[in-house]
Amino acid sequence: EAQVTQNPRYLITVTGKKLTVTCSQNMNHEYMSWYRQDPGLGLRQIYYSMNVEVTDKGDVPEGYKVSRKEKRNFPLILESPSPNQTSLYFCASSYGTGGAVASPLHFGNGTRLTVT
Amino acid sequence: AQKVTQAQTEISVVEKEDVTLDCVYETRDTTYYLFWYKQPPSGELVFLIRRNSFDEQNEISGRYSWNFQKSTSSFNFTITASQVVDSAVYFCARPGSQGNLIFGKGTKLSVKP
Numbered sequence: 666e667a668q669v670t671q672n673p674r675y676l677i678t679v680t681g682k683k684l685t686v687t688c689s690q691n692m693n694h695e696y697m698s699w700y701r702q703d704p705g706l707g708l709r710q711i712y713y714s715m716n717v718e719v720t721d722k723g724d725v726p727e728g729y730k731v732s733r734k735e736k737r738n739f740p741l742i743l744e745s746p747s748p749n750q751t752s753l754y755f756c757a758s759s760y761g762t763g764g765a766v767a768s769p770l771h772f773g774n775g776t777r778l779t780v781t
Numbered sequence: 782a783q784k785v786t787q788a789q790t791e792i793s794v795v796e797k798e799d800v801t802l803d804c805v806y807e808t809r810d811t812t813y814y815l816f817w818y819k820q821p822p823s824g825e826l827v828f829l830i831r832r833n834s835f836d837e838q839n840e841i842s843g844r845y846s847w848n849f850q851k852s853t854s855s856f857n858f859t860i861t862a863s864q865v866v867d868s869a870v871y872f873c874a875r876p877g878s879q880g881n882l883i884f885g886k887g888t889k890l891s892v893k894p
Contacts, residue, residue, distance in 0.1 A: 766880055
């Protein structure tokens with residue numbers, strides 16, 4: 666089944682403890698990205714990648730890192746999480762390098778992160 | 782910023798009623814895509830439809846239909862004979878310059894039995 670898989674679904678951590686949220690897609694998509702969803706602020710893009718070894722900042726990149734060493738994986742790294750990073754996170758992928766300009770974004774099931 | 786506006790924050794209907802979710806967009810592009818996504822209570826984001834700006838024909842998929850009108854910059858979504866399982870937040874969206882999606886604030890639809 667074609668899908669975007671995020672892990673974990675739920676994560677509770679403490680301030681400053683490094684964490685990684687994994688994202689993997691099995692559709693051979695070039696474009697991948699991360700979003701966070703917050704009440705009143707909606708969905709905002711954190712980072713995106715148009716292809717392997719190519720990553721760029723989105724609208725809210727502060728406090729996050731990403732890497733794209735393989736086409737299928739696009740992990741989101743929080744080196745020193747803070748409470749303001751408590752949010753619902755989504756990974757997404759799409760065919761081609763243009764992202765949503767060229768084809769629909771397909772989203773993972775989300776990761777609900779709580780930082781205390 | 783080229784916004785997507787969903788003026789209806791919440792809508793509540795009784796099962797079997799028809800309901801229309803409004804979406805108004807801004808764009809300077811001559812050709813563009815528009816999208817609708819569904820976010821059920823379980824939280825995932827589900828792709829529903831993508832439409833191209835040069836195709837203004839209405840789209841129908843089962844109980845779902847979409848009305849795209851460039852003259853009013855609107856891309857409205859109608860659910861016919863709504864069901865409880867349609868209860869969700871629905872997002873209208875358009876592409877941004879980074880390949881991202883610019884989402885509206887969403888409309889929360891509650892369908893009561």
